[in-house]
Amino acid sequence: MPRSEPIKAVRGVRDILPADLPRWRAAEQAARDVGHRFGYEEIVTPVLEHAELIERVGEDTDAVAKELYRFDDRGGRNLALRPEATAGVVRAYFEGGLNQGPQPSRLYLIGPMFRYDRPQKGRYRQFYQFNVEAIGGAEPALDSEVIELADAWLDEVGLGDLRLELNSIGDAKCRPAYLERLKAYYRPLKDQLHGECQLRLERNPLRLLDCKVPQCQPFKKDAPRITDFLCDECSAHWTSVLRLLDAASLEYVLNPYLVRGLDYYTRTVFEFYPGGASGQQDALASGGRYDGLAEAEGWPATPGVGFAGGVDRVTELMPIDSIPAKPPLDVLVIPDGDLAIEAAEVARICRAVGAVAVDYAPKSLKAKMRSANKLGARWVVLLTPDEAKRRVAQLRDMSSGDQVELDWVELPTRLA
Numbered sequence: 001m002p003r004s005e006p007i008k009a010v011r012g013v014r015d016i017l018p019a020d021l022p023r024w025r026a027a028e029q030a031a032r033d034v035g036h037r038f039g040y041e042e043i044v045t046p047v048l049e050h051a052e053l054i055e056r057v058g059e060d061t062d063a064v065a066k067e068l069y070r071f072d073d074r075g076g077r078n079l080a081l082r083p084e085a086t087a088g089v090v091r092a093y094f095e096g097g098l099n100q101g102p103q104p105s106r107l108y109l110i111g112p113m114f115r116y117d118r119p120q121k122g123r124y125r126q127f128y129q130f131n132v133e134a135i136g137g138a139e140p141a142l143d144s145e146v147i148e149l150a151d152a153w154l155d156e157v158g159l160g161d162l163r164l165e166l167n168s169i170g171d172a173k174c175r176p177a178y179l180e181r182l183k184a185y186y187r188p189l190k191d192q193l194h195g196e197c198q199l200r201l202e203r204n205p206l207r208l209l210d211c212k213v214p215q216c217q218p219f220k221k222d223a224p225r226i227t228d229f230l231c232d233e234c235s236a237h238w239t240s241v242l243r244l245l246d247a248a249s250l251e252y253v254l255n256p257y258l259v260r261g262l263d264y265y266t267r268t269v270f271e272f273y274p275g276g277a278s279g280q281q282d283a284l285a286s287g288g289r290y291d292g293l294a295e296a297e298g299w300p301a302t303p304g305v306g307f308a309g310g311v312d313r314v315t316e317l318m319p320i321d322s323i324p325a326k327p328p329l330d331v332l333v334i335p336d337g338d339l340a341i342e343a344a345e346v347a348r349i350c351r352a353v354g355a356v357a358v359d360y361a362p363k364s365l366k367a368k369m370r371s372a373n374k375l376g377a378r379w380v381v382l383l384t385p386d387e388a389k390r391r392v393a394q395l396r397d398m399s400s401g402d403q404v405e406l407d408w409v410e411l412p413t414r415l416a
């Protein structure tokens with residue numbers, strides 16, 4: 001027989017093994033708790049969306065132009081694996097009639113996103129987000145509310161040392177004039193910019209500001225700043241957001257170069273980074289206001305604001321002591337001999353009070369006791385053919401080594 005190579009995981013995606021899962025569950029539980037405390041309800045939307053939904057909201061963004069997992073299904077529909085959740089949540093808000101209920105609709109979603117990015121630590125092709133949206137409200141208090149929620153979640157998972165960066169990128173009223181100024185500033189410098197920035201200059205000039213390539217850096221400091229060109233409404237909104245954050249004692253750094261990768265943002269944009277460290281890092285959570293998104297999707301104009309936290313990145317940084325230590329197993333049932341039916345029954349009885357597994361393997365008692373130790377079982381229930389006939393078993397406390405004979409029916413009371 002020809003030997004075939006084992007088939008490994010797809011590049012850029014990961015398994016989350018049992019040893020890592022407690023961190024994930026802790027991060028998710030904290031997300032649900034914090035979401036609930038802020039009055040947000042959970043929503044689940046499909047991983048599959050029409051590619052057009054995603055394209056309409058961000059043709060010029062990397063996540064769409066370069067990183068979208070797009071394919072035709074068997075019926076010839078052009079579909080995409082969602083690269084982010086906001087477009088789908090806004091779609092669901094209208095399709096599900098949430099726009100008819102009390103406003104704003106406060107929603108959160110936890111789930112996988114997909115981007116065909118270059119895989120590296122903290123950057124995966126399938127990754128998970130805690131995504132929060134307040135849809136149907138234009139108040140600056142909602143901007144500060146979602147920022148406070150993000151901060152509360154990161155704090156809850158033990159990442160209280162953070163740097164919050166903030167900017168306003170105006171709206172459809174004031175941004176076009178600013179972009180003209182920005183282009184006018186950069187045009188004479190075009191030849192000195194790196195290739196992609198030369199293209200951005202006419203197509204997506206805002207992205208010139210968050211370019212990380214060294215040769216483009218010297219020009220940023222004299223570039224016009226959008227916060228100097230906000231219209232009256234955007235300016236009032238911006239001032240209110242800052243006042244609200246001050247009142248919430250949330251510290252922030254104003255970053256005039258923060259523009260965000262997705263096209264749909266208006267006014268407030270923000271990113272949370274791990275505190276302390278400097279240099280180029282990955283954001284732990286990021287978001288902003290998107291007052292033009294609903295209309296871009298073809299729905300009535302509706303304001304919204306939100307963020308998404310990266311569960312992968314957060315779990316990689318979570319301090320160990322923020323994860324509840326829980327042994328995987330309370331009881332291991334160890335039958336001595338061919339006692340599968342009886343051992344399964346004992347396990348069934350014990351499951352009333354805890355996590356129970358059976359070691360069915362045909363190996364020595366000594367080897368099975370070693371497994372019980374490795375699994376961290378608190379108790380072992382030993383079963384011989386003679387005991388099974390009498391419907392009794394030996395209950396052994398693994399930490400003290402004490403052992404007693406008990407009727408099977410007595411086991412749950414002893415284990416509880």
Ligand code: HAM
Nearest residue numbers: 084086123124127283284285286287288306307308310
């Ligand atoms: P985003 O900045 O593209 O925004 O992603 C949000 C967060 O997801 C990032 O801060 C990061 O923690 C995590 N993330 C992004 N890409 C990856 C990746 N390849 N691997 C691991 N983690 C990643 C959005 O997605 C917006 N929809 C956020 C939003 C919600 N804005 C308004 N509402």
